[in-house]
Amino acid sequence: MTAPAPHVRASGAGPAVICLHANASSSAQWRSLMDLLSADHRVLAPDLYGAGRSPDWPSDRRIALRDEVDFLAPVFDESGESFVLVGHSYGAAVALVAALAMPERVRALAIYEPTLFAVVDALQPRPNGSEGIHAAVAASVAALDGGDLHEAARHFIDYWMGDGSFAAMPEPRRQAVAESMRNVRRWAHALTTEPTPLEAFAALDMPVLYMLGASSPASVHAVANVLIPRLPKVEVVEFAGLGHMAPVTHPDQINAEIVRFIADVAP
Template identity: 85%
Template structure:
């Protein structure tokens, strides 16, 4: 059986930077950042399982973040012995698990609102700030099981971006987002089960930029409250007026912060 390998968008030359995208997105969300970094860095932006031009995961309901990390092993190997990891949302959660798995290879981390809800639920039962995302996922799954991908996308996207956000998207963008909702059950499984112990993140002894949107849903702020105190070399940046999808909706603002951080990490 052929081992599945990710499709990778690659640009530039120099020390490696790996960029991991959010759910309902693809590696293309990092195109502008790749352009900004490519003069001095080799930028590798893979499509995760079931996204963009990468192969699909064989189950529609179960996947672990470690499965995503294993899938990306060829990208990490291509990056060499040391690299900077960048991630947004689900991609930020994958980046954290990759750093826990291979801390000696990750030179630095820049993450925007990792969605590691399991660490919050393991720390404290609900109500704990994660109720909104659990409700949104349940509504999306119900719509998916009823055969309505658009309604599944509406629940999911509007939770993250505000009521009416899916409807406000160009029609040509709505369809691929709706199609991506076939993955919602496995995204939820990856992010809400088998939590990595918080103590594992305390061992991440590398510079880490943790970015937040002040207007983001409470669920990601709950994750931040659990994670940030455990991270030994963390720098926190909160963007006033921005939300969870700011790396996509306001890439100029977020990318400028990432470029600053990556430049400071240069050998």
């Protein structure tokens, strides 16, 4: 039986950069970054399970971040002996687990607000700063169980982007996001049950750019507060006035920082 393979956007030639997208998104979110990097790099942006044009995971309830890493094996193979990983949100959490799985191949990490909530909950019982995302997921799941994909999406998107954000989206985008809510249980499962112990991240001895939005929800700052001190070669950049979806809503600012970082540490 042939293993499932991700759909991949690819451009350019040179040292490899792999870009991993957020939940309720796809590889399309990295198009402008690909344009910036592809003159000097081979840039690969896969769709994760159930996103874009990639196949679905065969369960709506159970998936692990390592399953996403295994799914991306063809992308890693195409990237050669070493590569830079770029990730946003869920994609940043996948990037961290991938770097732990093959530290000798990952030259650098550029991550924007990894949603690795398991490390927060493992360190301290709630209340610990993660309450907001747990409540948003519970509300989304309840709406999903009631057959209302749009209401599920409203709870999820408005948590990350502010009240009214889902309603303000153009209709085609709103419909696509609503359909993606079928995956909300498994996203939550992967991010809240990841078994990697917090101290394991101290082994990531490559340069890490850890980006944050100053206006992002408390849950991602709670993750940052416990992860950043464990990363031995971390550079932290916080963007005033920006939120969790800044790589999508303000790509010029975020992409400029990623391009600068790659040029500095992994040209």
